[in-house]
Amino acid sequence: MKYFYLVWKNAWRKKIRTTLTILSVFIAFLLFSLLSAINYAFTGGVDLADAERLVVIEKISLINPLPISYMDRIAAIEGVQEVMHLSWFGGYYQEPRNQFPQFPTDPYPYFAMYPELDIPAEQLEAWSKNRTGAVVGKDLADQYGWKLGDRLPIIATIWTKADGSTNWEFDIEGIFSTSDPRGSTAYMLFRYDYFDEARAFGQGTVGWYTLRVRNGADPIQVAKAIDLQFANSAAETKTSTEAAFAQSFTKQFGNIALIVTLVLGAVFFTLLLVSGNTMSQSVRERIPELAVLKTLGFTDRSVLGIVLSESMLITFIGGALGLGIGWLIIKGLASQLAAFLPGFYLPASALITGVVLMIIAGVLAGIFPAAKAMRLSIVDALSRA
Amino acid sequence: MTETLARLENVSRTYTRGKDKVEVLHNLNLSIPKSDFIAIMGPSGSGKTTLLNLLGGLDKPTSGSVTVGDAQLSSMSNSQLSRWRSTNVGFIFQFYNLLPVLSAQKNVELPLLLTRFGSAERARRASIALDIVGLSDRAKHYPRELSGGQEQRVAIARAIVSDPSLLLCDEPTGDLDRESADDILKLLQTLNREHNKTIIMVTHDAQAAEYANRTLHCDKGTLETRVAA
Numbered sequence: 068m069k070y071f072y073l074v075w076k077n078a079w080r081k082k083i084r085t086t087l088t089i090l091s092v093f094i095a096f097l098l099f100s101l102l103s104a105i106n107y108a109f110t111g112g113v114d115l116a117d118a119e120r121l122v123v124i125e126k127i128s129l130i131n132p133l134p135i136s137y138m139d140r141i142a143a144i145e146g147v148q149e150v151m152h153l154s155w156f157g158g159y160y161q162e163p164r165n166q167f168p169q170f171p172t173d174p175y176p177y178f179a180m181y182p183e184l185d186i187p188a189e190q191l192e193a194w195s196k197n198r199t200g201a202v203v204g205k206d207l208a209d210q211y212g213w214k215l216g217d218r219l220p221i222i223a224t225i226w227t228k229a230d231g232s233t234n235w236e237f238d239i240e241g242i243f244s245t246s247d248p249r250g251s252t253a254y255m256l257f258r259y260d261y262f263d264e265a266r267a268f269g270q271g272t273v274g275w276y277t278l279r280v281r282n283g284a285d286p287i288q289v290a291k292a293i294d295l296q297f298a299n300s301a302a303e304t305k306t307s308t309e310a311a312f313a314q315s316f317t318k319q320f321g322n323i324a325l326i327v328t329l330v331l332g333a334v335f336f337t338l339l340l341v342s343g344n345t346m347s348q349s350v351r352e353r354i355p356e357l358a359v360l361k362t363l364g365f366t367d368r369s370v371l372g373i374v375l376s377e378s379m380l381i382t383f384i385g386g387a388l389g390l391g392i393g394w395l396i397i398k399g400l401a402s403q404l405a406a407f408l409p410g411f412y413l414p415a416s417a418l419i420t421g422v423v424l425m426i427i428a429g430v431l432a433g434i435f436p437a438a439k440a441m442r443l444s445i446v447d448a449l450s451r452a
Numbered sequence: 453m454t455e456t457l458a459r460l461e462n463v464s465r466t467y468t469r470g471k472d473k474v475e476v477l478h479n480l481n482l483s484i485p486k487s488d489f490i491a492i493m494g495p496s497g498s499g500k501t502t503l504l505n506l507l508g509g510l511d512k513p514t515s516g517s518v519t520v521g522d523a524q525l526s527s528m529s530n531s532q533l534s535r536w537r538s539t540n541v542g543f544i545f546q547f548y549n550l551l552p553v554l555s556a557q558k559n560v561e562l563p564l565l566l567t568r569f570g571s572a573e574r575a576r577r578a579s580i581a582l583d584i585v586g587l588s589d590r591a592k593h594y595p596r597e598l599s600g601g602q603e604q605r606v607a608i609a610r611a612i613v614s615d616p617s618l619l620l621c622d623e624p625t626g627d628l629d630r631e632s633a634d635d636i637l638k639l640l641q642t643l644n645r646e647h648n649k650t651i652i653m654v655t656h657d658a659q660a661a662e663y664a665n666r667t668l669h670c671d672k673g674t675l676e677t678r679v680a681a
Contacts, residue, residue: 069565076553359549362510363563363610364538366531445510449545450501 092385100393190241204252378433542611601632
């Protein structure tokens with residue numbers, strides 16, 4: 068610590084150059100935090116998946132519906148504790164840009180399946196008693212300023228009503244939330260019985276089933292038993308764990324993790340060139356000064372440490388600013404993007420990775436100039452001066 | 453009998469320049485008493501600075517031995533030499549070699565970073581050193597805000613702050629006007645007479661050499677002694 072003042076003053080010897088270098092580090096780490104949040108938004112569902120939950124979809128495609136009659140047959144299969152269904156509604160609120168997911172389902176089975184969601188019991192009961200009732204996630208309610216009792220018009224893009232209208236109206240009976248910062252609640256649930264009765268086509272079908280495996284039962288065996296049950300039927304099934312389902316859903320958008328890694332790789336490679344060049348220049352300019360330090364009794368290792376610390380300091384200032392401001396931006400944007408990118412969030416693991424990257428970038432940028440300073444011959448350097 | 457501070461025995465130093473070998477010092481023997489003030493003169497390339505570097509542990513002889521106090525410098529490792537230099541020897545250069553990013557006070561404190569002193573004690577000792585060289589009022593000034601003579605005084609304060617017994621000066625007045633040079637030389641003389649510092653000064657300036665107790669003439673790697681009048 069006693070060298071900190073010396074390191075700090077040396078780092079700011081050329082203020083413009085150091086500022087520009089810090090700016091490039093800042094941009095790199097800002098990008099890192101934003102891209103990490105985007106990556107997490109696309110892949111986070113896999114982390115949140117419950118190993119004991121299975122998802123049953125139509126064998127050919129998730130788009131193809133399954134008969135509602137499968138519900139009881141799935142529930143009767145050995146190892147299944149409980150089952151519920153969901154369907155994709157695909158509507159918007161007031162304007163097409165206000166899109167968010169809506170799902171028709173059954174009130175009690177849904178919240179029994181997702182105990183990580185919190186909804187007051189009286190609100191759940193109110194929803195179960197109102198056929199046109201709906202519950203909305205807190206993220207969504209905050210975004211649009213909705214409150215209990217509001218009448219909510221949703222324009223359907225797929226499901227026209229039997230009377231030819233695309234305007235569906237719901238009463239907000241409840242607002243649910245989650246304490247898990249990784250989980251999004253930017254979606255809406257409404258009653259399946261109302262949906263099924265009112266829609267113009269597709270009666271008696273659902274989008275997919277989600278079930279919980281009984282304690283001690285083997286999820287793989289249960290999945291096999293379900294698919295076997297519906298083999299050679301008009302709607303064969305494909306059952307997978309919730310994590311596998313989330314993964315296959317994410318893959319529809321492309322390999323986000325790979326894209327993010329490639330972009331960040333290019334950014335950090337450029338960053339190393341920029342900050343490495345800064346440190347090399349800095350050491351080249353003050354060879355006589357480094358020789359003086361050695362003359363005064365600073366050991367080769369001390370000189371190595373001083374130069375390396377300068378590189379680390381520049382990387383840490385830029386990196387901490389980038390991560391910090393990135394975190395603030397993500398926090399600010401999370402509610403705005405909740406409907407499009409649920410789970411847009413900077414996880415602690417990304418922050419830790421960011422700090423590790425700062426250390427690696429600082430060491431790599433500074434190690435060669437620092438080694439040069441360490442190996443410096445006092446006599447040669449002073450005679451050059 | 454005067455106690456010896458530094459001794460060079462049969463010291464030779466040869467440098468390799470491309471394919472050629474250049475012998476800068478040849479079989480040199482020298483004994484330097486404690487509290488002496490010696491000027492070393494001689495033409496360029498005669499080995500003056502090399503001699504200073506050997507005495508300061510910045511360089512090692514090709515053959516022979518260099519002993520300063522109890523330390524045999526020629527057999528010490530680089531890190532041992534670094535530690536030895538930090539407490540036993542102070543260096544004063546022709547171009548002052550202050551760190552431009554540090555104030556006079558912080559420049560003087562630099563050698564004390566290698567000690568166990570806390571920041572308050574480092575500051576106190578640096579203030580005393582600046583007081584000795586008469587620059588207390590310039591402690592917060594940066595090198596660019598000081599005259600050449602003042603910069604050299606700061607460099608001298610830096611050299612004495614850790615209280616070494618030996619001061620090695622390489623052309624300390626070479627970049628100064630006559631008046632500033634005389635001030636610096638008087639300061640060195642005071643350090644020698646009142647603080648018992650042993651001073652070895654390389655110079656081209658015969659007037660500067662007159663401030664020393666004796667002058668050694670270096671030529672073609674050998675020494676010849678002349679006692680000051």
